[in-house]
Amino acid sequence: MKSRERVQKALNHEQPDRVPLDFGATGQTGISASTLYRLRPALGLPQKPITVIEPFQMLGEVEQDLRDLLQVDVIGLWNPLNMMGVANRGWKPWRMSDGTPVLMAGGFAWRVEADGSVLAFPQGDTSVAPSLKLPAGGFFFDNLDRAPAWSEDDLDARRDFRELFGTLSDEDARQLESESRRLYEETDYALIMNFGGGGFGDAATLPGPWEKNPRGIRGLEDWYVAHLLHRNYIEEVFGLQAEIALKNLQILRQALGERIQLINISGADFGSQNGELISPELYRALYKPHHKALNDWVHARTGWKTHFHCCGSIARLLDDFVEAGVDVLNPVQCSALGMDAQTLKTRYGGKLVFWGGGVDTQHTLPFGTPQQVRSEVGERLRVFSPGGGFVFNTIHNVLARTPVENLLAMFAELLEFNQGGKKA
Numbered sequence: 001m002k003s004r005e006r007v008q009k010a011l012n013h014e015q016p017d018r019v020p021l022d023f024g025a026t027g028q029t030g031i032s033a034s035t036l037y038r039l040r041p042a043l044g045l046p047q048k049p050i051t052v053i054e055p056f057q058m059l060g061e062v063e064q065d066l067r068d069l070l071q072v073d074v075i076g077l078w079n080p081l082n083m084m085g086v087a088n089r090g091w092k093p094w095r096m097s098d099g100t101p102v103l104m105a106g107g108f109a110w111r112v113e114a115d116g117s118v119l120a121f122p123q124g125d126t127s128v129a130p131s132l133k134l135p136a137g138g139f140f141f142d143n144l145d146r147a148p149a150w151s152e153d154d155l156d157a158r159r160d161f162r163e164l165f166g167t168l169s170d171e172d173a174r175q176l177e178s179e180s181r182r183l184y185e186e187t188d189y190a191l192i193m194n195f196g197g198g199g200f201g202d203a204a205t206l207p208g209p210w211e212k213n214p215r216g217i218r219g220l221e222d223w224y225v226a227h228l229l230h231r232n233y234i235e236e237v238f239g240l241q242a243e244i245a246l247k248n249l250q251i252l253r254q255a256l257g258e259r260i261q262l263i264n265i266s267g268a269d270f271g272s273q274n275g276e277l278i279s280p281e282l283y284r285a286l287y288k289p290h291h292k293a294l295n296d297w298v299h300a301r302t303g304w305k306t307h308f309h310c311c312g313s314i315a316r317l318l319d320d321f322v323e324a325g326v327d328v329l330n331p332v333q334c335s336a337l338g339m340d341a342q343t344l345k346t347r348y349g350g351k352l353v354f355w356g357g358g359v360d361t362q363h364t365l366p367f368g369t370p371q372q373v374r375s376e377v378g379e380r381l382r383v384f385s386p387g388g389g390f391v392f393n394t395i396h397n398v399l400a401r402t403p404v405e406n407l408l409a410m411f412a413e414l415l416e417f418n419q420g421g422k423k424a
Contacts (some may be wrong), residue, residue, distance in 0.1 A: 003073035007190035008261055011305050011327070011353055013389040018418035019381060022355065022393045024053075024062030025076035025192050026264060028309045028331055029356065031398040032139055033060035034100040035407070042404045043069055049101040051091060055108065055120075056083035056132070056209060057140045057397060058096065067189075070411055071418075074391070075189040077180055077260065079196075080172045084108065084132065085123035085210025097137045098400070119144075128212045139400035143207040147218040157236030160216025164208050165197075165244040168251045177255040184259035191260040192307060193252060197245040198294045200238050200287055202268040227282055234286060242290045249297055262305040262328060265294055271312020274337045280316050288324050295325030307355065311396065313337040318344075322351045331396045332357030334380070341383045354384050356393045359410055365394060366402045370409035377413040385417075 001009070001017045009016040024030045031039070033050040041047045043066070050060035062072065082088055082105060090106025097116075107124035116136030122128060132141040168176075176193075183191055199205060206223060208214035217226050217233065227234055252263070270277055270287075295306045305327035310317075315338035321329065329352045334341045341357060357380055359365050364376050384390040392414055398407065 002188040004188050004190045004261065007073050007391065010388045010391055011261060013350060013353070013387060015386070015388045019385050019414065020073040020190070020391045021071060021414065022074040022192075022391050023067070023070060023072045024059075025072075025074040026194055026307075026309075026330075027054045027057065027059065027196075028267065028396055029393045030054065030057070030059035031062065032400040032402075033058050033102050034096055034098055034139060034400040035398055035402050035404070036060035036062070037100045037102075038404050039407055040066065042408060045069065049093060049103050051103045052094075052105075053078065053088065054082060055086075055104060055141070056204065058102075058400075059397060060102070071415070073190055074192060075183060075187065077176060077183070077191055077193045077256075079194060080175050081210065083204070083209050084120055097134070097139065122208070122210050122212050125212055131207070131209045131211070141209075143204070143209055145207055145219050147207070147214045147216060150215070150217055150222075152230070155216065155230065155233050157216070157233050158240050160214075161237050161240055163211050164205070164214070165241050167244055168248050173251050173255040176252070180256045180259045190262075193256060193260050193263040193304075195248070195252065195263050195265065196267050197241070197248050198265040198291065199268040200241060200266070200290055201234075202266070204267065224278070227278060227286065231286075238286065238290055242293060245294055246297060249294065253302055258303050260304060262307045263298065264307040264309065265298075265326075266291070267309040269309075269311040270317055271310065271314040271333070271336060273312060273335075275313050276316060277312070280320065283317055284320060288320055291321075291324040291326070295327075299325060305353070311336075313339055315339060318348055318352070322348070326352065328353040328355050328391075330355040331393070333395050335360045335362060335395070341380055345383050345386075349384075349387060349389055353389045353391065355391045356395055357384055357390075358392045358414075359394050361394050361396050361399060361402075365406050365410065366399060368406065370405050373406045373409040374413040377410050378417065381414065381417045 006016040007020045010020050022029045033052050037050050053061040086105045086107035088105050091103035094102050094104045109121045109124040109126050111119045118134040119130035120132040122131040129146045134141045207218050307328040308326045309330045313336035332354045359377050
């Protein structure tokens with residue numbers, strides 16, 4: 001099977017010839033540029049500066065030579081502007097805190113503070129307050145809460161959030177059309193569109209890392225409290241976001257046609273390690289109707305599958321996800337409460353495609369031994385692979401300082417399984 005056919009089989013809950021692999025196609029299935037820099041020579045590839053495809057998390061671009069070597073099946077289409085509001089072009093050299101040489105987008109603007117931390121500016125505009133901070137010695141940026149104090153008497157959702165949600169421009173659409181056509185015609189990868197416009201309440205985007213002057217309720221604590229105290233405000237924000245998301249889906253359908261196999265709708269997390277961040281009742285009232293509307297639109301007008309990233313313990317929300325039309329669940333955090341791999345496969349194996357779940361990136365991959373990594377990877381492959389409905393990836397991104405030997409063990413176990421050395 002070719003990669004595109006293999007992934008489509010998995011998406012259709014049919015058994016492919018081997019387990020498909022995603023490595024680097026999305027902002028939640030990637031790898032720290034620092035670790036990628038060390039991985040390449042360990043696999044016999046040239047060591048060179050890593051292009052940072054997603055600067056918020058400092059994720060490196062997995063290039064063609066590495067994809068070929070690892071037999072990767074998926075490639076991502078990225079929004080023309082990154083999380084800093086800067087176009088991913090005009091690359092320029094930079095160095096990470098550990099000395100890793102990288103290439104950052106040409107519009108990236110930063111300032112080093114006396115304590116060694118790095119401040120980054122929205123849209124590369126140093127005349128406004130910085131929106132992100134990379135702590136000294138850190139490996140990814142944190143949002144800065146820049147919105148002025150808000151008042152209950154001056155809450156206007158459409159005014160406050162009109163700059164956070166934007167419609168794709170004609171130039172954006174042409175760029176996506178051109179790149180999707182190139183990838184579809186010149187490669188055999190399955191294509192995923194990194195849209196994310198249906199990420200209602202996404203903690204990464206809520207503070208507005210690409211906005212020059214955010215306002216309104218933006219702090220996470222205030223935001224969650226507002227679900228109860230200012231519910232109308234939350235509903236109005238979501239209503240605005242949904243309107244713009246539907247406009248963008250129309251643009252994407254025209255630009256991409258049927259060249260993509262799936263689209264990421266949301267990257268919002270609803271779970272912590274031990275339970276949901278909000279009650280299932282609040283999810284059903286405030287979020288589920290919008291998720292269903294976007295999923296229904298995609299399913300009625302395209303052949304795409306809808307991909308949702310949602311970390312944490314979300315066992316009590318999975319039936320709602322299915323009812324809302326979610327096709328693909330990522331990152332499948334099996335280490336969270338109630339998210340046991342076998343239970344998930346038994347209950348939802350025919351309803352949800354599991355995109356991830358391959359190995360724990362909190363404990364096993366960064367801190368375990370290579371044998372422990374192989375053992376966990378092998379068990380997840382045996383649980384998730386039967387009957388299709390599974391695309392292998394780590395549980396979220398591979399972090400900085402992850403031992404390269406553990407990554408080699410992970411890929412070796414997957415390769416051996418796919419070659420028939422181990423059976424489900």
